[in-house]
Amino acid sequence: xxxxxxxxxxxxxxxxxxxxxxxxxxxxxxxxxxxxxxxxxxxxxxxxxxxxxxxxxxxxxxxxxxxxxxxxxxxxxxxxxxxxxxxxxxxxxxxxxxxxxxxxxxxxxxxxxxxxxxxxxxxxxxxxxxxxxxxxxxxxxxxxxxxxxxxxxxxxxxxxxxxxxxxxxxxxxxxxxxxxxxxxxxxxxxxxxxxxxxxxxxxxxxxxxxxxxxxxxxxxxxxxxxxxxxxxxxxxxxxxxxxxxxxxxxxxxxxxxxxxxxxxxxxxxxxxxxxxxxxxxxxxxxxxxxxxxxxxxxxxxxxxxxxx
Amino acid sequence: xxxxxxxxxxxxxxxxxxxxxxxxxxxxxxxxxxxxxxxxxxxxxxxxxxxxxxxxxxxxxxxxxxxxxxxxxxxxxxxxxxxxxxxxxxxxxxxxxxxxxxxxxxxxxxxxxxxxxxxxxxxxxxxxxxxxxxxxxxxxxxxxxxxxxxxxxxxxxxxxxxxxxxxxxxxxxxxxxxxxxxxxxxxxxxxxxxxxxxxxxxxxxxxxxxxxxxxxxxxxxxxxxxxxxxxxxxxxxxxxxxxxxxxxxxxxxxxxxxxxxxxxxxxxxxxxxxxxxxxxxxxxxxxxxxxxxxxxxxxxxxxxx
Numbered sequence: 001x002x003x004x005x006x007x008x009x010x011x012x013x014x015x016x017x018x019x020x021x022x023x024x025x026x027x028x029x030x031x032x033x034x035x036x037x038x039x040x041x042x043x044x045x046x047x048x049x050x051x052x053x054x055x056x057x058x059x060x061x062x063x064x065x066x067x068x069x070x071x072x073x074x075x076x077x078x079x080x081x082x083x084x085x086x087x088x089x090x091x092x093x094x095x096x097x098x099x100x101x102x103x104x105x106x107x108x109x110x111x112x113x114x115x116x117x118x119x120x121x122x123x124x125x126x127x128x129x130x131x132x133x134x135x136x137x138x139x140x141x142x143x144x145x146x147x148x149x150x151x152x153x154x155x156x157x158x159x160x161x162x163x164x165x166x167x168x169x170x171x172x173x174x175x176x177x178x179x180x181x182x183x184x185x186x187x188x189x190x191x192x193x194x195x196x197x198x199x200x201x202x203x204x205x206x207x208x209x210x211x212x213x214x215x216x217x218x219x220x221x222x223x224x225x226x227x228x229x230x231x232x233x234x235x236x237x238x239x240x241x242x243x244x245x246x247x248x249x250x251x252x253x254x255x256x257x258x259x260x261x262x263x264x265x266x267x268x269x270x271x272x273x274x275x276x277x278x279x280x281x282x283x284x285x286x287x288x289x290x291x292x293x294x295x296x297x298x299x300x301x302x303x304x305x306x307x308x
Numbered sequence: 309x310x311x312x313x314x315x316x317x318x319x320x321x322x323x324x325x326x327x328x329x330x331x332x333x334x335x336x337x338x339x340x341x342x343x344x345x346x347x348x349x350x351x352x353x354x355x356x357x358x359x360x361x362x363x364x365x366x367x368x369x370x371x372x373x374x375x376x377x378x379x380x381x382x383x384x385x386x387x388x389x390x391x392x393x394x395x396x397x398x399x400x401x402x403x404x405x406x407x408x409x410x411x412x413x414x415x416x417x418x419x420x421x422x423x424x425x426x427x428x429x430x431x432x433x434x435x436x437x438x439x440x441x442x443x444x445x446x447x448x449x450x451x452x453x454x455x456x457x458x459x460x461x462x463x464x465x466x467x468x469x470x471x472x473x474x475x476x477x478x479x480x481x482x483x484x485x486x487x488x489x490x491x492x493x494x495x496x497x498x499x500x501x502x503x504x505x506x507x508x509x510x511x512x513x514x515x516x517x518x519x520x521x522x523x524x525x526x527x528x529x530x531x532x533x534x535x536x537x538x539x540x541x542x543x544x545x546x547x548x549x550x551x552x553x554x555x556x557x558x559x560x561x562x563x564x565x566x567x568x569x570x571x572x573x574x575x576x577x578x579x580x581x582x583x584x585x586x587x588x589x590x591x592x593x594x595x596x597x598x599x600x601x602x603x604x605x606x607x608x609x610x611x612x613x
Contacts, residue, residue, distance in 0.1 A: 034423075035423075035424065038420045038421075038423055038424050039424065039428070041417075041420060042420075042421065042424070042428075042429070042432050043432075045417065045432070045436060045488075045489075046432050046435040046436060048485070049435055049436050049437075049438055049439050049485070049488070049489055050435055050438060052439075052447070052450045052451065052454060052485065053438055053439075053442065053450070055450065055453075055454060055461065056450050059453070059459075067459055068458050068459060071461065072454070072459065072460065072461035073461055117339050117340050117343065118340060120336040120337070120339070120340070121336060121337040121339070121340030121341070123336060124333050124334060124335075124336035124337045125337060127333065128329070128330050128333025128334060128336075129330055130330040130331060130333055130334035131334075132334070133334070136337060136341060139344065139349070140344075143344075143348055145597055145600060146348070146352070146593065147542065147545075147546055147592065147593050147596045148546065149546045149548075149568075149569050149572060149589055149592055149593070150352065150355070150589045150590065150592070150593040151347075151348065151351050151352070152572070152573075152576075152589070153355065153572065153576045153582060153585045153586050153589050154351035154352065154354045154355035154358060154586060154589070155347070155351045156576065156577075156582070157351075157354060157358060157582060157586075158350060158351055158354055173343065173347065174347045176343055177340055177343030177344045177347055177348065179344065179348070182340055202329075207332070208329060208332040208333055209332070212336065233443075236443060237443040237444050237445060239444070239445050239549050240548055240549060240552075240573075244573075244577060255443065255445040255446075258445060258446075258449060259445065259552075259553065259556070262449060262452070262553070262556055262557075263556035273453075273459070276449060277449075277453065280445075280446045280449045280450065281446075283443065283445075283446060284441075284442055284443055284446045287441065287442075287443055288438070288441045288442070291441040292434070292441070
């Protein structure tokens with residue numbers, strides 16, 4: 001994920017790329033036999049990429065017995081998907097739906113919060129000169145070398161003291177102040193928000209807050225959307241953090257819940273395998289849809305090389 | 309020129325106003341700074357204190373545990389902890405093999421894709437990126453079942469993918485699957501930003517396509533993946549989720565302290581020795597810092613050569 005967050009000016013670079021693509025065939029093209037070799041390789045790669053997901057799609061239509069006995073890459077006789085979905089959403093009074101809902105709103109609130117806080121901070125660091133700015137920038141840069149693992153244990157002690165343990169806020173707040181995102185927003189704001197525009201707005205009588213909410217904010221939609229998306233996906237997929245900080249399983253997120261099922265394997269009534277498989281499939285749908293819809297934001301990571 | 313002078317005059321006349329403006333501007337950073345101090349700086353400061361203490365129960369193990377100042381004892385014990393270094397050795401070996409290997413594979417793929425029409429390559433893009441879009445936990449679940457002797461489509465081969473000799477290969481294969489498409493795209497992006505004139509000039513000078521690939525494209529990509537590789541290695545050294553999941557299937561092979569991150573988790577939340585877990589975290593952080601600096605310097609040298 002960190003690679004994707006590295007870029008700052010994706011849109012411009014992207015346009016350049018698109019124009020290069022749509023131009024007449026690049027000079028690098030190979031012809032003849034080697035062309036088919038490359039195409040064949042691409043097909044093979046695509047098969048490799050898709051096959052495990054194909055297995056998952058096939059698997060969710062099977063039943064607890066056929067999953068073990070039939071070929072994993074093709075459908076078994078009966079179509080058991082609806083039964084699996086029914087089991088998934090009724091098991092333990094529909095705990096899966098609770099987890100899913102928790103994940104949805106937590107991811108949403110976290111990424112909205114992170115977006116507003118880091119974009120505002122990055123904007124101010126880029127566009128204003130105030131005391132302490134250098135200190136803040138220094139702290140941000142220094143924090144880049146701190147590995148996430150270092151923070152986990154002391155955070156646990158700290159959050160226990162202030163009542164954040166087993167509390168929704170523990171999922172939301174710590175993710176809202178990512179220094180990397182502030183840095184991204186700052187670099188972007190430097191190029192995207194012209195001083196002249198802010199001056200003109202001031203002459204017209206707009207205050208600093210109004211300039212931000214009515215003008216500058218709109219010029220920073222790209223980093224804002226990128227930050228939102230990456231946080232949404234990050235918090236949807238997070239596993240270690242909720243495992244450590246959320247104790248009550250009614251508060252769990254979907255990834256944590258799936259892990260608890262896979263670790264348990266079976267319980268008195270059920271082989272949980274079909275629940276895990278169906279649950280895993282359902283849990284990836286929203287993220288995949290979101291990522292396909294917002295491709296241009298996370299794929300901006302692609303231009304990381306050109307920004308060096 | 310007069311505009312500049314005017315600006316200066318205005319600047320002077322409105323000094324208090326400018327200061328107020330800067331102050332207002334700085335308020336945009338206040339929420340961030342407050343949160344940063346509490347959620348990043350405070351835990352680090354706290355860890356530096358916690359590591360100097362130990363919890364000790366009174367004689368019979370009854371009553372409140374007392375905090376006793378032990379100085380550097382925890383850190384010394386951490387540095388001498390062979391379990392930690394064995395775990396670190398495991399992930400370090402894995403990272404040093406896997407990250408460059410993935411980058412190398414992606415580079416070859418990017419060079420190949422670069423040699424077909426962009427439109428053709430574009431058609432494969434979504435398919436190749438699906439693994440990257442799949443949540444990490446879901447892809448781990450999928451692969452666990454694909455490896456599992458009961459549900460695997462490969463069960464006829466009789467290979468035990470959770471065998472202690474094979475488990476790293478199994479995890480590495482999973483990482484390649486999840487990252488290959490995305491890494492390839494990054495490399496492809498950097499390939500496209502090579503100025504066309506350079507390649508044209510080389511061609512006019514009579515360089516073959518292979519020569520162009522090795523002397524222009526590869527060096528260009530290598531220099532642009534410095535940070536990707538660096539982050540990749542640092543991230544891999546903190547490996548937790550994948551081995552943790554594999555442990556729920558194969559607890560005999562994947563021990564509770566298989567990787568440093570797992571050892572820290574186990575020490576803090578299973579054993580309950582927070583102070584020692586903090587010492588291990590600090591040690592890991594220190595090692596990672598040294599590793600980043602070394603890697604950074606090494607790659608700087610590679611790039612200059």
